[in-house]
Amino acid sequence: MVDFNRFTLANGLRVLVHEDDTTPMAVLNILYDVGARDEEEGKTGFAHLFEHLMFGGSVNIPVYDEPLQRVGGENNAFTSNDITNYYITLPATNIETAFWLESDRMLSLAFSEKSLETQRNVVCEEFKQRYLNQPYGDVWLKLRPLAYKKHAYRWATIGQDLAQIENASMEDVKAFFKKHYNPQNAIMVVGGNVKTEEIKLLAEKWFSPIPAGDKYVRDLVQEPAQTEARKETVTANVPLNAFYLAFKMAARRDADYQVYDLLSDVLSQGQSSRLYNSLLKDQQLFSDIHAYITSSLDEGLFVVEGKLSEGVTMEAAEKAVWAELDKIATEEVSQIELTKVKNKSESIMVFAEMSLLDKAMNLAYYELLGDANGLNTEIQKYLAVDAAKLLQVAKKTFVREQCSTLYYLTSENA
Amino acid sequence: MLNRTLIPESRQVNDINFIAPQKQELANGIKVFTVNAGKQELVRIEFVFENVNWDESKPLQAIAVNHLINNGTDKLTAREIADRVDYYGAFLQTDYGADQSSIKIYTLNKHLGSVLPILWSVLNESIFPQQELDIFKQNQQQSLKVSLQKNDFLARKNFAHAIFGTSTYGSDIDVEDYQAIERADLVAYFSAAYKPENCTIFVAGKFEAAEFDLLNANFGMDWNNEAGSVINQFSFEASPKGEIFIERADAIQSAIRMGTLSINRSHPDFAGFQVMNCLLGGYFGSRLMANIREDKGYTYGIGSAIVSLKDAGYFFIATEVGADVCTSALNEIEKEIDLLKSEAVSEQELSLVRSYMLGSMLGSLENAFSHADKFKNIYYSGLDYDYYDNYIHTVKSITAEQVKALANKYLNTADFTKVVVGKK
Numbered sequence: 001m002v003d004f005n006r007f008t009l010a011n012g013l014r015v016l017v018h019e020d021d022t023t024p025m026a027v028l029n030i031l032y033d034v035g036a037r038d039e040e041e042g043k044t045g046f047a048h049l050f051e052h053l054m055f056g057g058s059v060n061i062p063v064y065d066e067p068l069q070r071v072g073g074e075n076n077a078f079t080s081n082d083i084t085n086y087y088i089t090l091p092a093t094n095i096e097t098a099f100w101l102e103s104d105r106m107l108s109l110a111f112s113e114k115s116l117e118t119q120r121n122v123v124c125e126e127f128k129q130r131y132l133n134q135p136y137g138d139v140w141l142k143l144r145p146l147a148y149k150k151h152a153y154r155w156a157t158i159g160q161d162l163a164q165i166e167n168a169s170m171e172d173v174k175a176f177f178k179k180h181y182n183p184q185n186a187i188m189v190v191g192g193n194v195k196t197e198e199i200k201l202l203a204e205k206w207f208s209p210i211p212a213g214d215k216y217v218r219d220l221v222q223e224p225a226q227t228e229a230r231k232e233t234v235t236a237n238v239p240l241n242a243f244y245l246a247f248k249m250a251a252r253r254d255a256d257y258q259v260y261d262l263l264s265d266v267l268s269q270g271q272s273s274r275l276y277n278s279l280l281k282d283q284q285l286f287s288d289i290h291a292y293i294t295s296s297l298d299e300g301l302f303v304v305e306g307k308l309s310e311g312v313t314m315e316a317a318e319k320a321v322w323a324e325l326d327k328i329a330t331e332e333v334s335q336i337e338l339t340k341v342k343n344k345s346e347s348i349m350v351f352a353e354m355s356l357l358d359k360a361m362n363l364a365y366y367e368l369l370g371d372a373n374g375l376n377t378e379i380q381k382y383l384a385v386d387a388a389k390l391l392q393v394a395k396k397t398f399v400r401e402q403c404s405t406l407y408y409l410t411s412e413n414a
Numbered sequence: 415m416l417n418r419t420l421i422p423e424s425r426q427v428n429d430i431n432f433i434a435p436q437k438q439e440l441a442n443g444i445k446v447f448t449v450n451a452g453k454q455e456l457v458r459i460e461f462v463f464e465n466v467n468w469d470e471s472k473p474l475q476a477i478a479v480n481h482l483i484n485n486g487t488d489k490l491t492a493r494e495i496a497d498r499v500d501y502y503g504a505f506l507q508t509d510y511g512a513d514q515s516s517i518k519i520y521t522l523n524k525h526l527g528s529v530l531p532i533l534w535s536v537l538n539e540s541i542f543p544q545q546e547l548d549i550f551k552q553n554q555q556q557s558l559k560v561s562l563q564k565n566d567f568l569a570r571k572n573f574a575h576a577i578f579g580t581s582t583y584g585s586d587i588d589v590e591d592y593q594a595i596e597r598a599d600l601v602a603y604f605s606a607a608y609k610p611e612n613c614t615i616f617v618a619g620k621f622e623a624a625e626f627d628l629l630n631a632n633f634g635m636d637w638n639n640e641a642g643s644v645i646n647q648f649s650f651e652a653s654p655k656g657e658i659f660i661e662r663a664d665a666i667q668s669a670i671r672m673g674t675l676s677i678n679r680s681h682p683d684f685a686g687f688q689v690m691n692c693l694l695g696g697y698f699g700s701r702l703m704a705n706i707r708e709d710k711g712y713t714y715g716i717g718s719a720i721v722s723l724k725d726a727g728y729f730f731i732a733t734e735v736g737a738d739v740c741t742s743a744l745n746e747i748e749k750e751i752d753l754l755k756s757e758a759v760s761e762q763e764l765s766l767v768r769s770y771m772l773g774s775m776l777g778s779l780e781n782a783f784s785h786a787d788k789f790k791n792i793y794y795s796g797l798d799y800d801y802y803d804n805y806i807h808t809v810k811s812i813t814a815e816q817v818k819a820l821a822n823k824y825l826n827t828a829d830f831t832k833v834v835v836g837k838k
Contacts, residue, residue, distance in 0.1 A: 072773020121711025343503030
């Protein structure tokens with residue numbers, strides 16, 4: 001159980017406080033409701049580049065990191081296709097420093113040319129390090145545009161290519177800030193050794209003076225239903241053949257979301273899972289096989305990916321994966337299997353309460369979903385799923401005409 | 415009117431409280447160290463075994479045993495072990511480290527009684543089925559082939575091998591080493607290493623008398639394994655100087671790793687070295703990050719670290735940089751080290767690092783697990799909590815001249831081993 005108090009400032013900033021006196025630390029987490037899906041084609045990778053620029057100084061504070069480190073704090077951030085999340089951990093006695101820093105950069109950035117220039121380079125190196133200079137590193141740059149034709153999920157958070165990042169201008173940066181970085185578009189969670197009354201005062205002091213800004217109304221083109229099997233083959237200098245199957249799945253707020261999560265657990269959670277035992281251990285077709293979901297706010301992807309054992313043909317491997325998908329789409333899972341994945345989900349949620357930062361991030365995310373208390377009731381949704389429901393959802397999902405298949409072949413096989 | 419240019423008042427971290435574990439023994443003499451803390455009804459129990467009987471002709475012996483230990487006992491198949499552990503929502507993790515191997519179980523307290531017998535079977539009755547070994551060999555070879563295409567992996571592998579040779583710290587694993595693993599070697603290692611005399615248990619989470627009794631009832635009797643063993647011990651000559659360049663024609667980034675044999679946690683200079691390292695490359699605001707990422711934009715990240723092993727320590731700097739700026743990056747790294755050796759750090763910068771390190775230490779004591787981990791660090795270095803007192807004292811009081819002296823004593827780049835993988 002993660003307790004919290006909640007209030008909203010006049011400018012629209014939502015604030016949640018989680019008091020935890022077992023730690024001397026505090027966390028200040030701010031989630032901005034903006035991700036790569038809010039970018040326009042041709043200017044992709046921008047939400048993430050912008051995240052880097054948020055560390056390049058704000059209107060009244062020339063450097064962000066140093067004053068925080070000086071009070072014993074650390075910070076980081078991440079960008080996804082849906083959200084951009086910033087967090088600070090620091091000794092609770094110094095929590096006001098976090099308010100000072102975060103409120104100033106919500107107010108306005110320094111917009112320094114030097115910072116933009118440097119971070120363009122840093123992000124290009126990140127692009128190379130994580131996506132281009134790694135075996136299979138560019139899979140998601142290929143898989144997304146295969147699975148999505150209209151929705152902005154068709155590009156990865158890092159962006160479509162290096163050129164779009166290199167071309168980002170200061171004008172773009174300023175416009176993006178104005179559009180997305182305002183109190184109405186943010187959720188702040190403060191957790192740790194703090195008191196709600198004290199946090200209210202600090203929030204009023206530092207965040208209330210920030211103008212509400214214009215409300216960003218999201219109006220994304222939704223992805224039309226996929227009605228044809230899609231296939232693409234990539235050849236690269238990699239040691240093993242691999243393939244990726246992607247199916248559309250329920251959005252994060254949809255009632256079926258937890259069903260998909262449990263389906264991926266039955267197929268792929270741990271060494272007792274079906275794909276691991278059937279395909280890797282018994283038939284020895286794969287050296288690596290996984291199923292997982294993207295947990296997206298709009299329609300997401302259910303992905304099965306595997307690297308083939310040497311000597312196994314793509315046809316044989318693909319056929320065997322489909323046999324497992326057909327099985328879960330035609331036969332109910334056993335009660336033992338269902339209890340197993342539910343118990344596992346329960347464990348994972350309890351263990352997540354060990355980390356203050358995880359608690360703060362989760363509260364912010366569930367508040368974005370509609371209600372932070374959803375974090376505490378989430379497990380009930382998992383426990384309510386029965387075998388018939390799993391079967392029904394598997395049946396409508398694992399259909400060949402709704403599948404996007406990416407073959408990733410070694411150049412030896414080309 | 416709010417003045418946003420003024421930094422709010424703050425305080426330096428003063429009290430850092432460690433939770434020392436309670437020490438108990440099972441009926442058979444196995445030491446159990448327990449950090450009983452936290453609100454959640456869960457527990458982590460870690461069985462740690464010293465690595466023994468090192469044989470450089472079989473570098474994967476201990477690793478393979480650790481990896482395959484939960485893949486079949488004389489009562490349970492690999493599948494049955496996994497099914498049961500997962501059924502109770504528990505996590506069974508095996509972890510091979512340079513000096514110790516461990517098996518951890520994470521479970522909700524309500525399932526502890528159900529999962530401990532599974533763990534007993536794993537630790538006493540593992541049979542290492544040939545079929546499981548064959549699958550392991552095949553899949554590990556494939557996964558190694560993927561890793562061998564990663565520049566940072568190659569840099570790490572070649573650096574460790576250059577410094578630590580054929581010892582367990584540096585052994586240079588290749589595909590053939592996997593092919594050479596024999597089942598008999600695994601059985602032999604299992605019976606030598608996984609026995610009470612070689613085991614220490616660390617518990618963290620909710621763990622009262624009833625839980626201890628449960629642990630003792632399951633693990634306090636004689637175990638099956640009892641073959642002879644000698645705990646690994648190594649000594650090292652100075653590491654080789656000079657550069658190892660591995661060209662990868664299609665690289666768009668180059669991986670750099672450079673450094674040298676150094677001191678470990680039991681050396682009196684270790685805490686001071688950590689302060690010096692932090693300045694150079696140990697945090698986001700470090701000089702290497704400030705220069706090579708934030709000023710030049712050559713990389714997504716660069717860092718340095720001092721690593722403490724049982725019989726050695728080493729220092730390294732690692733990064734991946736654009737292939738076209740590799741030489742410039744190498745020069746900048748040299749420059750930063752020279753600067754650390756020639757000019758005393760300003761009090762402003764040093765006080766920043768002090769505060770950062772103290773906050774970071776405080777923040778690293780997040781829960782029962784982290785308190786247990788802190789204890790393990792000192793326990794396996796033969797130290798006690800004075801080590802942390804001294805660390806905190808050093809961070810608060812070390813002088814700029816002392817930092818400079820440490821840089822001159824330990825960072826002699828002419829003696830470094832430098833590995834570059836990619837293009838120059």
